[in-house]
Amino acid sequence: MDYQFKDIEQKWQQFWAENQTFKAEDKTTKPKYYVLDMFPYPSGAGLHVGHPLGYIASDIFSRYKRLKGFNVLHPMGYDSFGLPAEQYAIQTGQHPAITTEANIATYRRQLDQLGFSFDWSREVRTSEAGYYKWTQWIFMQLFNSWYNKAADKAEAIDKLVEHFEQNGSAGIDAVCDEEILSFTADEWKALSNEAQQAELLKYRLTYLRESTVNWCPALGTVLANDEVKDGFSERGGFPVEQKKMMQWSMRITAYADRLLKGLDTIDWPEPLKEMQRNWIGKSVGALVRFAVEDKSEFIEVFTTRADTIFGTTFLVLAPEHELVASLTTPGQKEAIDNYIAQAKKKSELERMADAKTVSGAFTGSYAVNPLNGEKIQIWIADYVLAGYGTGAVMAVPSGDQRDYLFAKQYLLPIIPIIDIQNIEKEADPTKEGHYINSGFINGLTYKEATAAVVAKLEELGAGKAKVNFRMRDAIFGRQRYWGEPVPVYFKDGLPQLIAEADLPLVLPEVDKYLPTEDGEPPLARAKGWNYNGLEYELSTMPGWAGSSWYWFRYMDAQNDTAFASPEAIAYWRDVDLYIGGSEHATGHLLYSRFWNKFLKDIGKTAEEEPFKKLINQGMIQGRSNFVFRMIDEVGRATNTFVSHGLIKDYRVSPLHVDVNIVENDVLDINKFKQFRSDFADAEFILENGKYVCGVEIEKMSKSKYNVVNPDVLVERYGADTLRMYEMFLGPLEQSKPWNTNGIEGVFKFLRKFWRLFHDDAWKFNVSDAEPSKAELKSLHKIIRKVEEDVERFSFNTSVSSFMIAVNELTDLKSNKRAILQDMVIILSPYAPHICEELWTMLGNPAGHTLLYSIP
């Protein structure tokens, strides 16, 4: 029989499902290997051809590892809380759980037809109570913990309380809020319970605090920094503004240093590590205190160039700085007020747009340089950011270009401080040379000077060495419905955890998915929803909560007494290979590392890093096709279409055309006439009897008619062909446009492979004769090549090698069992259905992934 991919694929998919062929074992002496894909958000649009790329690669690798004798965990699930289902619910009144369920069904069908070897018995869905019970549980552990810098790990909050009771606040080195109380043991004990709780909140790893947040009015919720791009929400593209709100946050900054250091221990793409390094933004420098002249106040600045302190000719505060009002003299009040009003009006975007225009205002006050007693002016300017460092800088115009421009604009002095500095046209931030005009560090080099200045500042009590991070604590609350409820209620205005026995705190029903009239989150609509009469927290957790620990749940997905059993965690430990997109660099991947480290600190997990090796699969872009509609003399669109090669001779306007009615850039004219009713009587100006379309690379999207659905390709060529074609397209990590041209080549290859086992009449015909030298040579070449390729994730080259091998064996008219049986095994990770079929036709038992190993 000819190659009947449809029957073969259906048959084996059913067999694998019924026999749970790919179920990972929990008790085995085999070495473990954990292959993880980034689980999808099940959107309404279903999968397009770009989504499975990473899944195919991970599936090939998983199947390969099984052949190599590993006990492979290769699970799949759904990140099923999220905004689109909720937006849809707002529009239609349909409960998000219902649309989510329907979308998951579509995803599952699409995934199944590709023949993935997922262990579905371990499926997780973040929106199910059985799962989010443990997301809430982790939240509670974070609430019950503080970060002990001395031990460099998270510890139980009870230990902190114990310390307070015995020693007061002395001897505690914690990551905490800035305004903490200093007290003795007796003073602590004398505090009311409320006061104690309020104080502890400043230490907890998840805490409630008034903070400036990214508020998105259109979405009606706050967003985390990584969910905002250029002043607009990442989802939906709505404007985002800054607003002060009481908010739940995660003290991820406690882990900043460990998150940074850990990067050196993991096998991740360098650009991704670089992105995380930049996001964490560690900078080593010093805090310097400048006293304000004739006032008791002082201004603290952060600088990475303490050595340049003698070049400081003014101070600049952010317009939002808390001391601005008190520093402003009566004479300068109007100027300052005007400036602040003006700065406030500017949106984030405008502020970035005029990065080059310099503006600011003088407060009228003066500060004193702690090292030389110089009196310098205090200004405000929006080039200083309130959110970074202390919101104030010491301006050294000779060394910093921003300060330089500012000094030029407002005629402030510029003092050179290094002998080789050239400051005629711009600032010179050099670290070479020796210091001048710099008091006691004159003549020293950069290294010596920095150390000397910091030592002197410490001696004078005017400063100290300080490491600063750009990363902020992560805002954790969302004023939305479709997310995990926060397991907290309020008593006397203070947050309290609900009892662990009351988990999960189930998402209540509401009449509408919108905020209430007085602006409270949707959960305020829930009738009778309270904790023994006390009010629950009304915000829900952000999208990244559920995905920050899901790889642990796969280890033991059904467990009802722990997020995963200690035995399961001790065996599976961490993810050996993680495949997914680089768009999660500063969100999911950072939060996951954070939670992983926390869970290790509290003794629940085994490894410091969750994902040993990570590969970014490239984005599959859309490849749009265009037709060219002729424009007549008066500028009206006609119903005549000009082939691409001829458009220079006509006036035309390009029009997207559905890529599914175009093959190799040639338009199917009949299908085009049915594409839209007004094209029914379209006319064409052809070249060589064909209508050739234009091409452009764009994002894959419905509106551009360039979405290619895998269902269509599976229907036409089968899953094995699609799997191999996606790999054949190019290196996994590289972004590339999808182009269905060429899939025929892979299909032909599989058919040719099939034919090796059959005679001219398509009758199964395999010989038991001894293979020739040439045949053995081909076989050994391909085995070696494919092993090398898989180990370095070069799947595209192994597909080529398979083609070469099959071409060679076809030329040799080889039909020897000794050759073909091994070919089946090495090809099986790539094209599992056809291989399983041929494997059984050769007389072997089915389900060979468990039984056989690589030759």
Next chain:
RNA sequence: GCUCAGAUGGUGGAACUGGUAGACACGCAGGACUUAAAAUCCUGUUCCCGUAAACGGAGUGCGGGUUCGAUUCCCGCUCUGAGUACCA
């Protein structure tokens, strides 16, 4: 601006540690089979010169360098993509 990645035929790409550039596939051209088409098979296909072949010349974004030898290593530049953006 800064950081990172990349640039090879008509197209996707290969050449892994410096050793025959263009594997494999698509497309295209020609041919076989067919009444015809599809499917299938065969041949050719980097460019230039040459009727064709042998042969000759050029060639991996551009300009230099190291080397017996460079797509590969080094320096400078151009362009494309991604990330980031007044971070003191």
